[in-house]
Amino acid sequence: MLERLYRLSEDAVRSTDTDFIRPLYHTIDWDSSLNALLGARGVGKTTLLLQRLQALDLPPSEALYVDLGDLHFQRNRLLEFAQEFRAQGGRYLFIDEVHRYGFGGDWAQEIKQIYDLYRKDLKVTFTGSSAIRILQQKADLSRRATQHRVAGLSFREYLILAKGIQDLPVLSVEELLKNSVETARQIPEQFHFRPLEHFRDYLDLGYYPFSLEGTTGYISKLNESVQLVLESDIPSAIDSGEADYAKLGRLLYAIASSVPFKPNISKLAERLQMSRETVLKYLKMLEEADLVISLRAVTKGVAALSKPDKIYLNNTNLMRALAPVDVAVGTLRETFFINQLRHLTFEKHILPTEIKLPKAGDFTLLRRDGTYTFEIGGPSKTRKQIGTDVNSFAVVDTDVTDDPHRIPLWLFGFLY
Template sequence: MDKLIEQFEVTLERLKTYLPERKRPFYKSIQIDDVRGALIYGLRGVGKTTFLINKIANSKRNFLYFSADHPLISSLPLYEIVSEIFKKGYEGVVIDEIHHANKWSEHIKAIYDDYPDKTIWISDSSNLILRKSVSDLSRRFVQFRIPLMSFREYIFLTQGILVDPVDPFNIDKNIFVILKDINILKLFSDYINGGIRPIFTEGEYCSRLKGLLEKSIYYDIPFYVSSIQDKHLRVMNAIIGYLITSAIPTINISGMCNEWDLGKEKLYNLLYVMEHSELINIVKKPGKFTYTKGAKIFLSDPSMYGCFKGNPGSAREAFAVMCLKEKYEVFACKDDRDCDFIVDGIKIEVGGKRKKSKNADFTISDDIDIPVRNRIPLWILGFLY
C-alpha cells in the first residue's frame, strides 16, 4: 500500500507539471472549494481531470489524486486505499473514473460518513452514474457538470482573449470591437470541426474523438447499464453513424427495429441511455412524453459531423442546440413551417445566409460574421457560456 500511494504521489506531481497555461474559463463557475463531497461529470475529453488537478495544485489543503482505472488498484477495496491515504495525513482525496472501482458507491458513502473531517471529490464521464447510485449519494455529494467547450472558451485558449458571455438575442455590439482583428469565421470553422473538446491542443483531434466515442459506447455504457448486450452497443453505433450523414436529423424507429430485431421499447430505452450519456441531444416538441425519439435527434458534439464528413445542415443545428441548451430549454417547433426551434418563447430558424426566416423571430446563419437585422451569426451562440 505504501508503494501504491507513492506511485499516486509521483503521478500527481507529473500531472501538475503538464497543466496547460490557459485553462477553460468555465472552470471558474464550478464553486467546489468549500464542498466536502463533490461529483464532477461530463463527456470524455471535456477537461475534468485538468480541472481537478488544477484545483489540487492551487489548494492550500493537502490532496492526493488517483484514477480508479489504474491497474494496480483493481483488486484492492476502495475504502482501504482511501483510509490509508488519510492515515498518511492527506486532508482530501480526488478519485477520477470512479465507476471502475468495485462497489464504488458503497465505499464512497462509507468513506464520507466515517471521515467527516476529510474532503472527497470524485469524477466520471456520465450522469447515468448519478441515476444508478443517486439514493446513496444525492444527500452527500454535490454534482457539477462540465459541458463541451464553448467558442468563447476556444477563443480564449487559442487567442488569449476573454470576452464576457453574450445574449445572442440582445447582443452587446462591443464584442465586435473586441474581436475586430480576428478572422472570426476561420476560427469558428476550426473550432466547430476540430476544437469543441480541449483535446485539440494535443493534435490528431478527429482520431482522438473517434477513440473517445468508442470508449463511451463500448467501455463506459456497459458499466452503467448492466442489461446492455453487444447487439445493443452496435445499434447505438449505427444510430450515431446514421445521424452523422443523414440530411434529416432523426431515425426511423420501425425500420431500425426491423433491421436489428429490436422491440420499440428497447430502442427507446437505448435512445434514453444515449441521451443521458450525452452522446445525443433529443429535441422534443412542447408536451410530455414517456418514450419518444423527439422531433429531432442530434449528436451532442457537433465536431463529429466535421470529423466524419457528415451533413453540414445537421452540424449547424446540432451546434445551435448544444449552445442553447446550456441556458434554455430547447423545443422543436410544433409546425416546422414556422421555425426550427423555440427557446424561451423565441422562434428560431437555423441555416445558411440565404435561409428564409419563415415565421421565426431570429434566423441564425453560419456564414455571416455580423448580425443584420434579425439574422444572427451562428458563431455568436458560442458565447452563451
C-alpha cells in the same frame, strides 16, 4: 501503499497547464464535502481536478489525485484507501474516472460511506462519464453530491486556447439576445480577430480539448474515443447486460448517416433486430453519454422512454468523425447552435431550461423568463418563417448584422 499514488499525483499536477481556467472552475464550491464532475470522455474533467489540486499547493499526503482505472483500484477497495489516506492527514481527495473502478458499481456505495463517515474533514471531488446514472444509484448520491456537467470547449474557449485570443468575455443569453448588434461588432474589434476566419476550424476540430495537442490524427482519436464510450463507458455505467456494443454502434451509425435523424422506432427495431423498448433505451444511453442530442416537439413531455422527434449528433466534430458522407452546411449550423445553447440546460433551477422543436422555426428555448424561437440559416436568412414576435430571432451565419432580430451564429459560442 500510498507512496506510489503520491508520485503519480505529483507527476499529474506537474504536467497540468494553468494558463487558462474554464468558467466552470469558478462555479464549483471546491470546499463542498462532495462534488461530482460528469461529462463525456475527452472534455477536460481531469484538467479541472488537477488545476484545483495545483491551486491548493499542498503535499500529496494532504491533497491527492487518483485514477480509479489504476491497477491499484482493480485489487483494492476505495473505502479502505480513503480511510488510510485520511488517517495519514489527507484533507482533499480527487477521484478520476469512477466508472472504471475494478469493483463495478460499488464505487457509489463506497463514496457514500466516505461522505457519511468523513465529510467534516475530507473533501471529495470525483469525475465520471456523463452516462453514469447518479440519480439512479442505489447509494443515492444525488442527495449528497453537488453535480456539475462538463461540456466540450465553446467557440470562445477554443479561440482563447487554440488561437491565443485572451480575455474574451462570457455572454449571458439575455445580453446576447438584447445587444447582439453591438456585441458582434465590439468583441472582434476590441480583441482584433475575425470570427468567421476561425469558425470553420472550430466546427471541424475545436470541441474536444485534446485537439490542442495537435490536429494531425484528431479525427482518428475522436473515433477511438467514441469506440471506448460504446465499449467501456456505457457498459460500466449501467446494469450488466443492458447494452450490446455492436447494436449501440449500429444505432449511432444510423443516426450519423442521416442527421438530423427523424426516428421511425418500429423500422429501427426491425432493422437492428431488437424490441421497440430496447431501441428507445439505447437512444437514451447515447444521449446520456453525450453522443447525441434528442429533441421533442413543444407539445410533448420528457418521459424517459418517449420517442424523440429529431436527433442530432452532440457536436459538429462528431459529425465530421462519424458521418459517412459530407454533412449539409445547414445541419452543421443547427448542430452548433443547439450544442452551445444546450449549456444553458445544465443550470439548476426549479424551472429548468429546455430546448424543443416548435411548429414554426427550428428551435424553441423555454426559459423561466420567456419562450424564444429561432430559425437558423445562411447570411440572407430572415424571420419570414417564424414571424415578427419580439422573442423570435433569425440566427445567421455571418459576422455582423444591423438587425437585433438577426443574430450572428458564432456569437452563441460565447455563452460559456
